[in-house]
Amino acid sequence: MKTITITDVANHAKVSKSTVSQYLNKRYEYMSEKTRKKIEATIEELNYQPNIIARSLKQKSTFTVGVVVANILHTFSTQVIRAIENYFYEQGFHIIVCNADDNPEKEKNYIEMLRAKQVDGIIIFPTGDNLDLYQRMKSDHFPIVFMDRTIEELDIATVMLDNHLASKLAIDRFIEKGYENIAIITTSIIRDISPRIERIQGYKDSLASHGIPFNSDYIKTVNADEIPVALSEFFELEKPPQAILAGNDIVLNEVLRYMKQHEINIPDDMAVIGIDDVPYASFYTPTITTVNQPAIQMANLAAELLLSQINKTGKEDTSVHRLKPTLLSRNSC
Secondary structure (H helix, E strand, O other), X not given: OOOOOHHHHHHHHXXXXXXXXXXXXXXXXXXOHHHHHHHHXXXXXXXXXXXXXXXXXXXXOOOEEEEEEOOOOOHHHHHHHHHHHHHHHHOOOEEEEEEOOOOHHHHHHHHHXXXXXXXXXXXXXXXXXXXXXXXXXXXXXXXXEEEOXXXXXXXXXXXXXXXXXXXXXXXXXXXXXXXXXXXXXXXXXXHHOHHHHHHHHHXXXXXXXXXXXXXXXXXXXXXXXXXXXXXXXXXXXXXOOXXXXXXXXXXXXXXXXXXXXXXOOOXXXXXXXEEOOOHXXXXXXXXXXXXXXXXXXXXXXXXXXXXXXXXXXXXXXXOEEEEOOEEEOOOOO
């Protein structure tokens, strides 16, 4: 069976090859609506499949970007991936998603694989332990954007939450409702993972702004499987906390599971707020107050920054963009 070429499409539609090329690149402003529909109908009639490899060689682009996620289990991560995919699909790009599992070696292997496949750029949720690799990408002028986490010593465009404000919104709400003995629990801060460190600092600063000294016994940073033990330690204190701020959605899941298993009533026995909104927060009993990240807005900004580097449009942006969270007030405090 003969392979249909762009020349066949042009001849059948009675237009030039350049016009068909403009159509394939979605540059519809260079043709009339009648011509666009004619080419569209011809492509469908002839079952034309563009030669992606030839197109890539000609335009020196694979029209593919990579997304290396630190932990795909986070609700925020899946929301961001979905929005990035949607953005680049509209631009005629495909995405390859890799899950590093917060493992620096796995992250390194994925980044090297993506570069070997000659993707046009990568959005990374950095594990923070591959500084030489990040720096080499930067030195190579390879398009790269960090998402969710920042590494201060590298001038790499970064999109992340205002984590201090996220904690402040939660602490302010707890105190407004009359709680003063407030605990925070996050997943591990090994490798200085910036959002977790910033949320803890925001927690301390917010308590201080209300004249409340922080109690080190009320701060826990542990691996996800150690969260039940950390919660038990809270309740074994001579003065247990009245409220808990869950540092992310994985922590919130474990906190709620622990409360159910130990028949601890929310909010009467313990108030709870989680950073990261989760789908069940609005119908859990009681409904759970959360601090929401603007995931779609953050994803779109990261995608725009990466595409600008890929297309070399405008001055390179290496700043850290911090977007504002919002408190979704419900019944858990």
